[in-house]
Amino acid sequence: MTGRETDQAEDRLFLRSQLSDIAQIPPWIESLASRYAIPENIGFAINLCLEEAVSNITRHGYGADSDGSVIVRFTTPKQELFVFIVEDDAQHFNPLDVLTPNTRGKLGGRRPGHSLPSPFRRQARIRTDAHR
Amino acid sequence: MAITTEELAGGITKVILEGRLDVENSPAVDLRMNAIAGSRNSVLVDLRDVSFLGSMGLRALVSPALAIQGRGGKIVLFGPNEMVARVLKLSGIETLIPVHHELQSALAAFQ
Numbered sequence: 162m163t164g165r166e167t168d169q170a171e172d173r174l175f176l177r178s179q180l181s182d183i184a185q186i187p188p189w190i191e192s193l194a195s196r197y198a199i200p201e202n203i204g205f206a207i208n209l210c211l212e213e214a215v216s217n218i219t220r221h222g223y224g225a226d227s228d229g230s231v232i233v234r235f236t237t238p239k240q241e242l243f244v245f246i247v248e249d250d251a252q253h254f255n256p257l258d259v260l261t262p263n264t265r266g267k268l269g270g271r272r273p274g275h276s277l278p279s280p281f282r283r284q285a286r287i288r289t290d291a292h293r
Numbered sequence: 294m295a296i297t298t299e300e301l302a303g304g305i306t307k308v309i310l311e312g313r314l315d316v317e318n319s320p321a322v323d324l325r326m327n328a329i330a331g332s333r334n335s336v337l338v339d340l341r342d343v344s345f346l347g348s349m350g351l352r353a354l355v356s357p358a359l360a361i362q363g364r365g366g367k368i369v370l371f372g373p374n375e376m377v378a379r380v381l382k383l384s385g386i387e388t389l390i391p392v393h394h395e396l397q398s399a400l401a402a403f404q
Contacts, residue, residue, distance in 0.1 A: 181317065183315070183316045183317060187313070187345070201376075202375070205345065205376040206376075208345060208347075209345075209347055212315055212316055212347045212348075213347065213348055216316045216347075216348075216349070
């Protein structure tokens with residue numbers, strides 16, 4: 162099943178583990194932004210985080226399985242606090258289990274690479290900015 | 294996502310990107326940018342009409358940039374909106390590829 166669901170408590174977006182399903186995220190965020198007055202820059206950042214998280218789940222978590230489930234839940238427990246939770250059943254991955262001492266050093270030093278810094282770090286930034 | 298090119302004076306190729314540089318669109322842009330990077334040494338990437346830039350989009354900019362710079366060429370990004378500029382800054386890409394907000398300074402970077 163893919164698509165949206167809304168009830169009083171939360172909004173949910175149901176996706177399959179296919180990169181094409183990621184195209185459903187921006188219109189969903191736009192819809193939430195208009196209903197919950199989410200500022201444009203915060204909406205952009207949310208898009209960035211969700212695209213990164215869902216594409217990683219799809220490409221690395223599920224891999225060849227294109228029928229895996231990804232659910233994005235949205236709640237706004239209080240004014241100007243927007244919470245997104247991404248749920249999946251893909252195999253677990255803990256980078257600390259596979260990093261060699263060498264790569265730990267590289268990550269710690271944040272050497273520039275081809276991709277963005279960790280979405281978790283970015284989430285922390287967004288949270289900070291949203292409450293300035 | 295649209296990608297068009299324009300030849301400017303001084304042998305500069307202007308690449309105009311329009312739309313979202315996201316997971317869905319970036320592979321096609323990546324392919325086209327790498328083809329351009331393979332044959333041009335001075336590339337100005339016009340980002341004024343790019344509304345979103347994700348990590349796959351960054352890859353579509355960085356890979357060709359490294360190819361051009363590796364041959365001694367120059368690539369410059371021009372006119373990102375505030376949010377796209379923030380992604381370029383947070384990701385550290387602006388330390389690899391110069392970002393200009395004015396066309397004049399972007400063109401001057403090729404002198």
